[in-house]
Structure formats: C-alpha cells, structure tokens
Amino acid sequence: MIWIGSHVSMKAPDYLLGAVKESIGYGSNAFMIYTGPPQNSRRVDVDRFRLEEAAQLMQESGIDPERIIVHAPYIINLANSLKPETADFGAEFLQEELRRVTQIGASTLVLHPGSHIKAGADVGIRWIADRLNQVLDADDSNVVIALETMAGKGTEIGRNFEELQAIRELVNKKDRIGVCLDTCHIHDAGYDLTEFETVLDEFDRILGLDSLKVIHVNDSKNPRGARKDRHENLGHGHIGFETLYGIVHHPRLENVTKILETPWVEDRPPYREEIELLRMEPASAAIEAAAQAVEARKKTAEEAEPGENPAAAAV
Ligand code: FE
Ligand code: FE
Ligand code: ZN
DSSP states (O other): OEEEEEEOOTTTTTTTHEEEEEHHHOOOOOEEOOOOOSSOOOOOOGGGOHHHHHHHHHHTTTGGGGGEEEEEOOTOTTTTTTSSSHHHHHHHHHHHHHHHHHHOOEEEEOOOOOOOOSSOHHHHHHHHHHHHHHHHHOOOOOOOEEEOOOOOOOEEEEEEEHHHHHHHHHHSSSGGGGEEEEHHHHHHOOOOOOOHHHHHHHHHTTTTTEEEEEEEOEEESSSTOOOOOOOEOOTSSSSSSHHHHHHHHGGGGGGGGGEOOOOOOOBOOOOOHHHHHHHSHHHHHHHHHHHHHHHHHHHHHHHHOOTTOOOHHHH
C-alpha cells in the first residue's frame, strides 16, 4: 500500500470539499493543500472550508485525515534577520496556520525553513529556531512542522540534512519538528538519488527516519547540484522515472505520505496519469514512462523553431 497524492487547489466555494473531490479524481489516497494562495497571507475563515462534508467524503473514500498535508505559504521567512518585522510576521502567521491545520483535522504542516539573505546560515538557523520556539511553546496541538529540504538556491537554509538537524537541535519541542524530503530539491542540492540507499542511511544517521513525514516526488529540470529548484514531470528530467519509482515504493518509506508537485502539462494537472504510472508494476511502469518521455521530447522538438535548442524551448 502506498500513500500517494498531489498538490490540489483549495478555493471558493468548495474549499476542502473541493480539494478532496479533486484528489479522488486523481486516484489519490493523500493530498496537499495551501490554506489560501501560496504567495500571500490572506486567508478566509476556516468556517467556510466545508469541513464536515469533506470529512464525510474522505471517510467514504478511504482517505485518512493523517494523509492531509498542509503547506505553509512560501512568503514566510523566519530567518530574515535583516528585516526582523518579516520574520515576526512569519511567526504570527505560522501561529494562526497551526490553528487552521488543527481545525481542518490535519497533523502535518510543511514549512520552507527560510533564507538567511546575507547574514550567514548560522545566524539564519538560530533565527528560525527562536521563532519556532516562540510559535510551538504557545501551541498545544499535535501538529508537526515538517521542515522541507531545499535546493540551496540563493541563501536558502535546509540545503542539507545537517542544517535541518541544527534547527531541530535548538527547538524545545523536538517531537513537533519533522522533515519533508523533496526529491527535486535534494537532487539539485547535490545528493545522488541513484544511490538512494546511501542517502537514506545518511538521513537516518543525521535526522532519524522517524522524523520523515512527507516526500515531495518531483523530477528535476536540472543536473545534480545545480541549486535551481525547477520541478519536472516524472521521467522527463535528470532524476528519471526508475529512481523516483524506487523511492515511492521503498520498503523503509512505506508509511510516509508521498505528494507530487510536478508541473502542469498543456494547462492541465498531470497527477492522474503520474499516479497511475506509480501504481503500475515496476516493469510496465518503466516501459510506459519511457514511452511517454519520448513522446514529450518529440512534441518539444516539433514545437521548436528550426535550429532552436529543444531543451530551451521546453522551458
Ligand atoms: Fe515546498
Ligand atoms: Fe516541495
Ligand atoms: Zn521546489
């Protein structure tokens, strides 16, 4: 049994009910939402989320509330020591977000640790931990904040397992801190996913496998170590389908929720097809994925102007 779903939208008028319906349409048994637009902090009241109908539909279709993942908006930067008001605003928002997550009935909130701007990673780590303490010390829910592994673009913190561990080390309520592992991000940060067993061992040694709550399953548009963070559809990027399939079906990760954040194809979400691929037997899945990747490349080449680089045209 794998727990898999995708990022789905949560918007008026159906909110959580709409998110559940969308997930069911993809054949998911898990999903990830933002409580409002990911790029801003305007939030409507949770009373409007249609929670009861959503809960009922989830029960009917076998989606455990444990498998609802909430992603905090990416404008939050708890590490911004150069603009303390930004960090403080982030902490206030996070405090309210924990309440919303609790009301929704979810128990995992994914958070980008933050960017230190120019203050250095050590300062950034301390700022993040201080604000997490402020937020968590005032919250008595069981929601786990899953710090996401980042690609390391700009001054992002969380570009390796050690930085996430350094944050958790400074947090008082350590059992409220978990990890979200994003395959595109760790690949872009330099981890070799073709040696995934080694990566997992390293994760276990530094952070402990118990802390791994969510895996964001994405291929990457860029080679390993590029520090770019540009997601690609499964099998169409530099990680490759077989590696991602192996991660999704890894026996040590059976209980971890997997979420797709791959880009839309021709104005349509690709999640139904990608989830179907991941549910196939390994041999047929590999063949089907390879055929689809060839098809996509052909299309890209046709669309490109003569003499133009097909890879560049795909962007
Ligand atoms: Fe994220
Ligand atoms: Fe992610
Ligand atoms: Zn990303």
